[in-house]
Amino acid sequence: MRSISFLTRPGFFLVLACLSWGGAQAGILDYRRPPILPPPAGNESTPARVALGKVLFFDPRLSGSKWISCATCHNPALGWADGLPTGIGHGMQNLARSTPTVLNTAYNKFQFWDGRARSLEEQALGPILNAGEMHRDIDGLLRDLSAIDGYRTMFAAAYREDGISEAAIGKALAAYERTLITTEAPFDAWVEGNESAITDSAKRGFVLFEGKAKCNLCHQGFNFQDDGFHNLGLKERGKPDPGRYAQRALPAARGAFKTPTLRELSLTAPYMHNGAYATLQQVIDHYNRGGDVRTNLSPNMHPLNLSTTEKSDLIEFLGALNSTNPLTETIPILPQ
Amino acid sequence: MQSQRIALVIACLIPALQVRAEEYVVDQINKSFVMTGKPITALKLKKGDTVSFKNGDPFFHNIFSLSELQTFDLGSYPAGEARAVKFEAAGTVDVECAIHPDMHMTVEVE
Ligand SMILES: [Cu+2]
Numbered sequence: 001m002r003s004i005s006f007l008t009r010p011g012f013f014l015v016l017a018c019l020s021w022g023g024a025q026a027g028i029l030d031y032r033r034p035p036i037l038p039p040p041a042g043n044e045s046t047p048a049r050v051a052l053g054k055v056l057f058f059d060p061r062l063s064g065s066k067w068i069s070c071a072t073c074h075n076p077a078l079g080w081a082d083g084l085p086t087g088i089g090h091g092m093q094n095l096a097r098s099t100p101t102v103l104n105t106a107y108n109k110f111q112f113w114d115g116r117a118r119s120l121e122e123q124a125l126g127p128i129l130n131a132g133e134m135h136r137d138i139d140g141l142l143r144d145l146s147a148i149d150g151y152r153t154m155f156a157a158a159y160r161e162d163g164i165s166e167a168a169i170g171k172a173l174a175a176y177e178r179t180l181i182t183t184e185a186p187f188d189a190w191v192e193g194n195e196s197a198i199t200d201s202a203k204r205g206f207v208l209f210e211g212k213a214k215c216n217l218c219h220q221g222f223n224f225q226d227d228g229f230h231n232l233g234l235k236e237r238g239k240p241d242p243g244r245y246a247q248r249a250l251p252a253a254r255g256a257f258k259t260p261t262l263r264e265l266s267l268t269a270p271y272m273h274n275g276a277y278a279t280l281q282q283v284i285d286h287y288n289r290g291g292d293v294r295t296n297l298s299p300n301m302h303p304l305n306l307s308t309t310e311k312s313d314l315i316e317f318l319g320a321l322n323s324t325n326p327l328t329e330t331i332p333i334l335p336q
Numbered sequence: 337m338q339s340q341r342i343a344l345v346i347a348c349l350i351p352a353l354q355v356r357a358e359e360y361v362v363d364q365i366n367k368s369f370v371m372t373g374k375p376i377t378a379l380k381l382k383k384g385d386t387v388s389f390k391n392g393d394p395f396f397h398n399i400f401s402l403s404e405l406q407t408f409d410l411g412s413y414p415a416g417e418a419r420a421v422k423f424e425a426a427g428t429v430d431v432e433c434a435i436h437p438d439m440h441m442t443v444e445v446e
């Protein structure tokens with residue numbers, strides 16, 4: 001019933017282990033690449049499932065217009081996002097939120113900016129059926145896919161029991177997305193002990209990240225996120241967005257959005273759920289001000305009082321999180 | 337003689353048997369609920385008992401419940417601080433963190 005003592009906390013031993021490994025790098029092992037979250041039972045990865053998910057991901061016939069695929073917005077040539085402040089969907093309509101990268105979503109315990117889906121399986125059907133995004137009716141989609149020989153073969157090989165079904169589409173897309181993982185960045189090489197992998201400025205930036213700038217209150221571990229939802233005090237750009245509040249009607253959830261990964265940022269501008277910032281300099285300036293709007297501001301946000309050099313050190317550190325050879329993908333020939 | 341002794345024993349036991357409300361401490365460590373050093377997902381207690389949720393992380397937590405049986409929102413509080421809830425009705429209460437919703441546990445009130 002008593003609260004546990006400091007000595008019995010696993011974190012204490014981790015700190016000890018790290019201290020003996022290299023003074024300035026306490027906790028550095030927390031940034032090592034972990035295994036991805038296990039897929040739900042019944043959707044273990046197989047080559048047939050990943051191959052099916054890949055063609056579905058690139059197939060515009062999944063949309064009502066037969067013109068928009070997942071890859072239209074999650075474009076592998078643009079860091080698996082779209083380079084736009086907010087997405088453009090069915091009938092060229094502007095969407096309310098920015099398109100996040102699908103890279104490393106295999107590590108997310110919550111999907112979407114407001115966390116409204118838990119698994120990638122559950123998430124994948126969302127955009128297909130969403131009137132604003134791909135605007136497809138599921139019956140029509142299943143009929144069309146069933147009429148394509150190539151898909152009949154692939155679904156049979158990947159999901160014998162489910163067949164061509166809503167469930168199998170979600171599972172296949174999820175199986176494919178679990179293979180879209182960022183490759184080694186200079187920071188990763190440094191974590192493994194290669195001192196010259198990143199610049200001195202990036203090293204100073206990392207110290208700031210964990211120290212004065214307190215970025216790691218929210219951006220944690222290998223994927224630099226915390227499965228958490230925070231209100232950063234961003235100015236609204238359109239209609240007020242309730243964010244996480246739509247899922248949990250609590251003051252702390254109002255205007256709170258999911259912490260995104262900080263990997264591959266050089267490919268995924270503009271930034272934030274509403275695409276408010278075109279550059280990392282603008283993002284850092286936002287944090288340095290402690291946010292702009294005080295209503296429901298996360299209590300973890302404070303003015304940081306960073307010097308110009310400190311800001312550029314932080315940006316240099318974020319640059320060290322870009323993969324040396326970013327994941328590339330070959331465009332598949334679609335089943336006929 | 338024998339019966340007197342039994343009576344004495346019973347008399348001594350009465351205060352101990354009296355229903356005393358317990359106070360439990362549930363820590364939040366590394367974004368999970370922890371009790372006496374071990375992660376927990378469920379806690380059984382009696383009507384009238386109190387649970388003190390203690391933040392052992394360097395960042396804020398915000399423990400709440402929107403269960404039908406009992407709703408509460410402890411608000412956001414920093415490292416080292418604890419906030420307590422009394423569980424007044426029998427049944428199951430879902431407890432979550434508003435900032436880190438993967439932090440989830442149930443309190444079963446008997
Ligand atoms: Cu929390």
